[in-house]
Every structure is written in structure tokens, then in C-alpha cells.
Amino acid sequence: MFEKIKAYHFNLLPQLTNQEWQAYEDCLTVKKYAKGELIVKEGEICNYVYFVNSGLTRFYLDADGREVSLEFIGDNEYVSAYESFLTRMPACENLEALKETELMQLSFDDLQMLYHLYPAFQIIGRIVAEQLFICISRHSNALMLLTPEQRYQQLIANGSPLLQQVPQYMLASYIGVTPEHLSRIRKKIMKPVLVAVY
Amino acid sequence: MFEKIKAYHFNLLPQLTNQEWQAYEDCLTVKKYAKGELIVKEGEICNYVYFVNSGLTRFYLDADGREVSLEFIGDNEYVSAYESFLTRMPACENLEALKETELMQLSFDDLQMLYHLYPAFQIIGRIVAEQLFICISRHSNALMLLTPEQRYQQLIANGSPLLQQVPQYMLASYIGVTPEHLSRIRKKIMKPVLVAVY
DNA sequence: CGGTTTTCTTAACATACATCAATAAGAAAT
């Protein structure tokens, strides 16, 4: 039950002592979500940080019906509506299970308790926040710098597993276009520049 | 010399003891930059976190000549090419003084020393990273959700001081359009919808 | 398996934005 999250933390600094790890395990509980279920709902305060044991999740914003996908998070990663979690204010994004998904959850109160009892968790909390900052900062830079077509090309170039696992209309909003336009982009990429030289 | 940064930290949790504050002050040094000078150059490792005593700075990416403005940071705020600072890898963004600017700088090594000696700095480091995450996460969401015109309207609605202090062509790249197009957006906003009802 | 729903593609047309070029308006320098 704890193998995956333990393996994840084994690669993290600082390493936890047995006592710290035991305290951490005691705070974790398992949750299962069916395909399509919402893990975090817009408008509600997010009370947990989740570790994805198995499955796939999607963050998205809902602009009166138009769903804008922000991020897809799968196996062996932490996920949370972290802004809401930190500020204790209602979340503006939704977190959805894209398929049968198993999570380990850690509550806000338990985390504060760990911060208070063990300085090592303070350091981990700092490093996690720093990593999150780096991820989203890169993502944000890509949004400013690249066209939607270039962002799609990057998914291909990186061999992103999202291309297999995520429906195209969600990828479309992720790269910032309509599903119709992504379809055009794909067509264009498949039949590359054919200049009529004969 | 330390009034502004001290006032800033007075509103932060946790409060520093006199000893901690003294240790912090001992690490800070003042730097002045002239208008147009680069504080952090793309390709170089950023070795400092800066507190802006006075002046105005701009982050931007350089896509072969086309400058894309990411953020403007002025008086009484911390600023750094934080990804580069954290990872010790070359920065991909430039940080420029938009006018005569005075900064207080804290080096990477000194910060590690403070982290090591005083747990309070660990907590501050965590909270700072969390705040940064929140800021950029909101910015990133706005990029996905709003049109350039709506982003400009937001600047107006928030009474953003950037409208006065930053040249329009920099604001244009900040909201994601060309200077020509921002000019047209402004024109359209000034002469609002005139439907011919007579 | 057949039917139903969801997802993907295609086309025609509309709109937002980029590009290029010219000019005008301001700011800085001499």
C-alpha cells in the first residue's frame, strides 16, 4: 500500500527517519475514484494533498461550460489544488479522475502537525513548493513563447504519454485551441510541407 | 538602509528574532542599477535573491530578438530568477532595470547558511516559494482563460500602476500581442460600442 | 451483435491578431 509513495520519497531530500516516516504513514489514507468523478470541486476548499498510486487525473477550469485543461497528473506524482489548500480559500479549478484512480491523501491539519513536530517536513514542504514553482513557471513561459501548434509538437517530441491516454478534445484546450483546430494541426503535421517541385 | 525590507518582513510569519534578523542583515548588500541595465542575464546562473528598495524591474524572455515581458516587479518586493537560483542552472530569462533601481541582494550560499543555522528561515523559504507558486499559478490561469484584450482590461480595472510606468510596447508583449494590436485595443476601448440606434 | 453516445474530422465562413510600411508624436541629445 505504501510502496509507491515510499519509493518516491526515497529519491527526495531530506531522507526521513523511521520515526518520521511512521508518523507520515499514520496520516495517509487511501481513496478510490471512478472515471469521471471529481476529486476537488471548484468552489470548495481543498483539504488534502494527494499522491497518485494509480490512475490519471486532470485539472481544469470551467469558464461557463467551456472546460480549459491545465494539467494532467498520473502515477507516482503528488497532486492538489495547492492554492486552495494553502490559502484555505475555495478552489477555482476542478480535479477529475480520467479513469479509475487510487490516491493516498494527507490532510491540511495533519501536514501542519508534521511541520510542527518534525523540521524535516518543513524542508520537504519548501522543496515541494519550489519544485511546483519551477514546473508552473516553465509551463507559463511556454504559454507566452510558443504557439499552440508548437506546444503540440513538443508533446510529440517529448513522446508524452498524454497523447495516448487523454482524449484529443482535452489536449486541445490544454494547448489552447478548439478541438476542431487541433484536428487541423494534426492533419497538417501528418502531411508535411509538400511544395510542388517537379 | 534596511527599513523597507524590515517593514516587509514585519508582516511575514514567522517573525525573526533579533539574532536571526542580525544574521540576515549581515548577509545583505546594496546594489544600484541604471536604467536599461541587466540585473540577471539569460544564460548565466542567478546567484542572488533581490529585494527592491526603489525602482522598477522587468523579467523578459528573448526569442531571437522578440522580447516577451513576463513580469514587472517594483518597490518593496522580492525578485529573482528563482528557477536558476534554485537549480543552479543558467537562467532562461533576463531581469532588467526599467529605471534607476536600488536592490538589496542575498546570495545563494548565504541563504543556505541561514537555512542551516536557523529553522525560521526554512519556514520563510517555504512560505515564499508557496506565495510565488500562487502568484504564477494565477497568472498562468489568466493566460489560459482570458483574451489579450481581457488581460488589458484587467490592468485597467485593477488600476495597475504599470499602465503609467511601463512603455506600451512592453505591456503589449506582457498581455500577449504586438504593440500595433495593443494600440488598436486601446482605441476600441476608448470609443466603446456605438450601435447605430437612431 | 446492433444501436447509442461520444469523439474526431472536414468544410465554409467569420474574427482576432500578425506583419509590413508609413507617419505622427514624444523624449532625449546636442
Place this chain on the structure above:
DNA sequence: ATTTCTTATTGATGTATGTTAAGAAAACCG
């Protein structure tokens, strides 16, 4: 004050992307 450089505006034109609508393909379900 005159010149020079930078910044802002405007118009003409091109391209990328959105919208609407229809049909095709794929996934799901009884």
C-alpha cells in the same frame, strides 16, 4: 531650438484560429 531616436498610431493585407454545422469514426452499452 533643431535634430535624432524612440515610441505610438494607422491602414492594407495575410494568416491563424474560432464558430457552426454536418458527417464519419470510435467507444460504450444493452
